[in-house]
Amino acid sequence: MSYRPSIQNVSIAGSNEKEGLYEFAVKLADGTKCRVFYHRFPEWRLTNINRLQKTPCPVCRKDYICNCMESFTEDFHSQLVEDQWIEKLLAE
Numbered sequence: 001m002s003y004r005p006s007i008q009n010v011s012i013a014g015s016n017e018k019e020g021l022y023e024f025a026v027k028l029a030d031g032t033k034c035r036v037f038y039h040r041f042p043e044w045r046l047t048n049i050n051r052l053q054k055t056p057c058p059v060c061r062k063d064y065i066c067n068c069m070e071s072f073t074e075d076f077h078s079q080l081v082e083d084q085w086i087e088k089l090l091a092e
């Protein structure tokens with residue numbers, strides 16, 4: 001599989017700080033938009049990725065629900081952590 005998501009922008013779509021639950025709105029370089037869910041306790045853990053069905057899936061080209069993005073959990077997580085998206089958003 002040659003596709004690799006490239007995160008272009010991230011914002012907080014929702015959070016429950018007490019429970020450590022966060023929902024991030026992620027935009028990829030190819031225009032794909034996703035909601036990425038995190039649980040921060042005991043450490044930041046990506047629990048779910050939902051692609052918004054506004055644009056076709058860049059992997060399977062479906063414009064309805066599919067699970068392709070779930071296979072890129074590691075890519076999303078490493079970019080969100082290494083590029084310090086989460087850190088910067090929470091510092092705002």
Ligand SMILES: [Zn+2]
Nearest residue numbers: 057060066068
């Ligand atoms: Zn797909």
